[in-house]
Amino acid sequence: MLRHGEVGDRRRTERFLGRWLGGSARREEAAAAANREEGLTIAIASGKGGTGKSFLATSLAVTLHQGVAIAPSRWRDTNRRVALVDCDFGLACDHLLLGAKPIKTLQHVISGGARFEDTIIETQHGPRLIPGGSGVQRMANLGRAELAVLGSELGALVCEHDVVLLDIGAGISPQTVLPMSCTDHVILVTQPEIAALTDAYAVIKCLAAQCQRSPFSIVVNRVAEAGQGDKTFEKLAEVARRFTGVELHYLGEVLEDPAVTQRRLGQPPLVVSHPECATSRSIHLILDRLRAVVGSFRPRSVEPSLGFGARFQTQLGQLF
Ligand SMILES: Nc1ncnc2c1ncn2[C@@H]1O[C@H](COP(=O)(O)OP(=O)(O)OP(=O)(O)O)[C@@H](O)[C@H]1O
Ligand SMILES: [Mg+2]
CATH class of the missing domain: 1.20.5 (Single alpha-helices involved in coiled-coils or other helix-helix interfaces)
Known part of the structure; x- marks a missing residue:
C-alpha cells in the first residue's frame, strides 16, 4: 500500500x-x-555488355507502368509515375526501344544546359524516359562535378515518381558503380555463358566492397531451354555466397527469342504488342518475384539525410 x-x-x-x-x-x-516520400529505385546492370539490360529495363518500365496505372485514383492523387533513366551515358538506346525522339538528353543535363525536367519524355507506352546521350565520347567518362549534377537531379526525380529504373551501362567504371551503389535494389542481367557470369560476379564483388549494400537480384537472359536459367543462377549464387557472403535473389529466366532481336525501329516493345507471348510472361513473372523481394512498388518515407540524393553524394565522396 x-x-x-x-x-x-x-x-x-x-x-x-x-x-x-x-x-x-x-x-x-x-x-x-x-521525412519525404521517395520512389523505389532499381538499377538494371551487368558486368558484360549486351546481356539484355536495355531490353529488360524498357520491358519492366512499360509493364510496371501498366501495373501502376491500374490504380488510377492513387495515380491522380499523387501524380506519381514510373520513370526510366538511360544511364548508359555513351551508348544510350532506350529511346529507340520506346519509340521516343529526344530533343534534350542527359548530355545536356550533365553539361549544365538543361534540367531533368527539360529532357523528360512521356513515352507512348507509358513510362517517362530521361534519355541518355548517344555517341558522345565525353559522356563515357564523367568527372566528379558532372556526376554531382547527375546525383542531385536523380535525387529530385525520385521524389516525383513511384518507381525509378536506372538502365546502367556495362562494366565497373565509377559512373556505373556509383548509381548502382545508391539504388534500393540492383538487378543484374546475365547470360548462361562463362564470360557473362564472371563479369556479373565481378560487379557483385566490387559493390560488396564499395558499400554494405542492399540485395542483388539476378535475371538470366537468352537461355536456350527452360530451366537453364535456374541452373546458371545456382552456380552464380554459390560463388557469390562463398567468396563475398552476398545472398542473391533469383528473379527468373528469359528464353532466347528471335522476336526480341528482330524488333524493328518504331515497333512497340514485345510486352505491348504480344503481352501473352512467353517472353512477356517471363517479364511479368520477374516483376512478381521482384515485388516479393522489395516489398511493394510504392514510394517509401525516408529522412532526407538518408535519401537517394544524400547516398549518391556520400558514395561520390568515397569514389573521388
Ligand atoms: N531474350 C532475348 N532473346 C533474343 N535477343 C535478345 C534477348 N534479350 C536481348 N536480346 C538482344 O540482345 C541485344 C542486346 O540487348 P540489349 O541492348 O538490351 O543489351 P544491353 O545489356 O543493354 O547492351 P549494352 O551493354 O550495350 O547496353 C539486342 O540486339 C537485343 O535485341
Ligand atoms: Mg543497353
Whole structure:
C-alpha cells in the first residue's frame, strides 16, 4: 500500500512522464513530417555488355507502368509515375526501344544546359524516359562535378515518381558503380555463358566492397531451354555466397527469342504488342518475384539525410 508522501511522488512522476511522453510523441511527429516520400529505385546492370539490360529495363518500365496505372485514383492523387533513366551515358538506346525522339538528353543535363525536367519524355507506352546521350565520347567518362549534377537531379526525380529504373551501362567504371551503389535494389542481367557470369560476379564483388549494400537480384537472359536459367543462377549464387557472403535473389529466366532481336525501329516493345507471348510472361513473372523481394512498388518515407540524393553524394565522396 502507498503511503501519503509516496502518492504525491507518484503523481509528480506521472506528470513528468506524461510531459516527457507527449514531448517525445511530438518529436516523432515532427521527424515524420520532416521525412519525404521517395520512389523505389532499381538499377538494371551487368558486368558484360549486351546481356539484355536495355531490353529488360524498357520491358519492366512499360509493364510496371501498366501495373501502376491500374490504380488510377492513387495515380491522380499523387501524380506519381514510373520513370526510366538511360544511364548508359555513351551508348544510350532506350529511346529507340520506346519509340521516343529526344530533343534534350542527359548530355545536356550533365553539361549544365538543361534540367531533368527539360529532357523528360512521356513515352507512348507509358513510362517517362530521361534519355541518355548517344555517341558522345565525353559522356563515357564523367568527372566528379558532372556526376554531382547527375546525383542531385536523380535525387529530385525520385521524389516525383513511384518507381525509378536506372538502365546502367556495362562494366565497373565509377559512373556505373556509383548509381548502382545508391539504388534500393540492383538487378543484374546475365547470360548462361562463362564470360557473362564472371563479369556479373565481378560487379557483385566490387559493390560488396564499395558499400554494405542492399540485395542483388539476378535475371538470366537468352537461355536456350527452360530451366537453364535456374541452373546458371545456382552456380552464380554459390560463388557469390562463398567468396563475398552476398545472398542473391533469383528473379527468373528469359528464353532466347528471335522476336526480341528482330524488333524493328518504331515497333512497340514485345510486352505491348504480344503481352501473352512467353517472353512477356517471363517479364511479368520477374516483376512478381521482384515485388516479393522489395516489398511493394510504392514510394517509401525516408529522412532526407538518408535519401537517394544524400547516398549518391556520400558514395561520390568515397569514389573521388
Ligand atoms: N531474350 C532475348 N532473346 C533474343 N535477343 C535478345 C534477348 N534479350 C536481348 N536480346 C538482344 O540482345 C541485344 C542486346 O540487348 P540489349 O541492348 O538490351 O543489351 P544491353 O545489356 O543493354 O547492351 P549494352 O551493354 O550495350 O547496353 C539486342 O540486339 C537485343 O535485341
Ligand atoms: Mg543497353
